[in-house]
Amino acid sequence: MMDRKKLVILGAAESGVGAALLGKRELWDVWVSDAGKIKDSYRKMLEDAGIAFEEGGHTEEKIMAADLVVKSPGIPEKAPMIKKLRAAGTEICSEIEFGFRYKGKGKIIAITGSNGKSTTTKMTYHILETAGYDVSMVGNIGNSFAKQIVEQPTEWYVMEVSSFQLDDIQTFRPDVAVLLNISPDHLDRYDYKYEHYIKAKFNITRNQTAEDIFITNKDDKEINQYLLTHPINARTLFFTMNNDQTNNQHSDTDGAFTENDQLHIRYEGEDTTMSIHDLSVKGKHNQYNSMAAGISARTAGIRSAKIRESFSTFEGIAHRLEFVATVRGVDFVNDSKATNVNSVWFALESMKKPVVLILGGQDKGNDYQEIKDLVAEKVKAIVCLGIDNKNIHTFFESIVPNIVDTQSAKDAVLAAYSLAEKNDVVLLSPACASFDLFKNYEDRGDQFKEAVKSL
Structure with missing residues (x-):
């Protein structure tokens, strides 16, 4: 004892x-x-x-x-x-490791990735809750895992986990592990070595056995490279936009894919399908999130009808491509949760109108090359929101004609509004942490929304 x-x-x-x-x-x-x-x-x-x-x-x-x-x-x-x-x-x-030691018989669906963790966690929880499961949402969203175990243990835990939480596990073993994607983030915590960050993300599979399930993104280059040299013990299911159910030693034909604007989730002989246009959240990144959540729910035993119902009723999370208002023909979108460059790529990819982009904050060693082409194609002006904006100026000055500096959400909104025209969109998608000017990304998003409402 x-x-x-x-x-x-x-x-x-x-x-x-x-x-x-x-x-x-x-x-x-x-x-x-x-x-x-x-x-x-x-x-x-x-x-x-x-x-x-x-x-x-x-x-x-x-x-x-x-x-x-x-x-x-x-x-x-x-x-x-x-x-x-x-x-x-x-x-x-870590706290998730400590909680795991005392969780009892509850099953865990653990979700990690550089982007989309919160949306996919909330979506998976929504499906299980809609299906009447005894489920809680824990980790980086909702209660901490340990607190939930004390206050109200459940049969299922849907858990958002970060690389930091996975760094200090010893026995933590999710029944279903989901790795959405990997792109450079938090490299300051990993000695600026990308391979250390990738390894930290894959810790989610470290203790899994053949009885467990690993769900991951077939289209992600870093994930595929890692899997070539690091075998996974768990049964591996892929989701993909390319409908390429290519098998390797660990995969099978179950999984999820999109084809002809239809989203398919295949598991144990059942093919759940629905139009991507019927998803309540839009954009390619949310198709990925939906596939990951849907296949997770199927492995938990939830039937197709409940999954389709849940996809159509799911409400997205605050500060992630959150529509705020239209002011004199200009749309304002709050994507304050986009704290890395890859998040901004997904945000810009989903924009159909010319963009005035609010960018900047506490830079974590950003390489903006990934969004260069999308910025050139879609962004008419950049409003910097940060104390030190020189990296943004240096990288984008030859691509974007207008780049202005601001140091408050109110000034950023006013500057963006003055640069926007009817049928444009002002997008707050900073690619940076918020701690130079704000308490956190929620505070940044809330101040942005208040500034828009006061226009």
């Missing part, structure tokens, strides 16, 4: 507090340490549960005495305290 062993939680936000509550239930000696200020709602949860904590700094002696440390996914490996714990040989795990 692990009775009264010392559990230290580093970070007291959603995942940390969830792990603390679960640790308390499982009779660990729990202590929470946060270098910053703990949000009032989380402080109250800890106090109500009688869990000891500190904020505004770390007491090294107490942390180094831990038998197990659960660290926030936001804490990088290069943090001094993590280096000391590693040197001492202390076990460190």
Whole structure:
């Protein structure tokens, strides 16, 4: 038994507090340490549960005495305290790993990828919920996994997971793992080595066996390259836009594809079909998300009629190609969640009108080459929204005639509106993190929407 062993939680936000509550239930000696200020709602949860904590700094002696440390996914490996714990040989795990150890019989559909995670997670959850399943949505969207286990365990967990959460797993094993795509992101956390980031994403399959299912994108170059040299134990199902059900040693004819504007989901002899025009969310990226969600739902035993119904009733997520308003013939679209270049590619690809693009923020080592052709084809002006915009100017000044700088959402909206004409679209799709000017991407999107409404 692990009775009264010392559990230290580093970070007291959603995942940390969830792990603390679960640790308390499982009779660990729990202590929470946060270098910053703990949000009032989380402080109250800890106090109500009688869990000891500190904020505004770390007491090294107490942390180094831990038998197990659960660290926030936001804490990088290069943090001094993590280096000391590693040197001492202390076990460190992520909150999803800690939750997995106590989840009981519940089944997990875990979804990762550089883009589309939140939409696909919410869509998969929506299908299972519509079908009457006992299901919760956890991870980076909804409750933390550990907190859900404490408050209301369910038969199914649909989980959005990031590479940071997958970095510190040991036994975490989803029944269904979904890898949507891989494009450069968060390279600052991976020593600017793309191969390290790719490996982190594939950690989702690390502990899977032949009894499990891995669902992934046949059209993604990085995924296909990795699979050539890294065999996957789980049964692998592909989704594709090319209807190329090419077999390898792990695949079979089940999977999902689009053909002649029809979306097909094939599983165990049943072919679920519907027109892509009947999907409630539009754009090629959402066809990929729908295929991934649909095949995940079929592996969970959900029938075609429920999947079709769910696809037509699903409401997209805030800050992801969210239509805001039309002002004097100019459409405004909030895609603040687009924090990398590949997200912007999908956003621009789905635009049918001339675009005034609001771009910029905290650059994570962006290479804009990927969107160069789409920008040349569709973008008439760029409004920079960030403290340091020189990379955007350098790359796009020979392609886009108008590039202006702003440092607030209100100014960005006013500048974009002045550059737009009737039947244009103003698209906030920044390709960058938001922390230079905003609390997070939600704050950036909310301020954008407020600025549009005040026009």
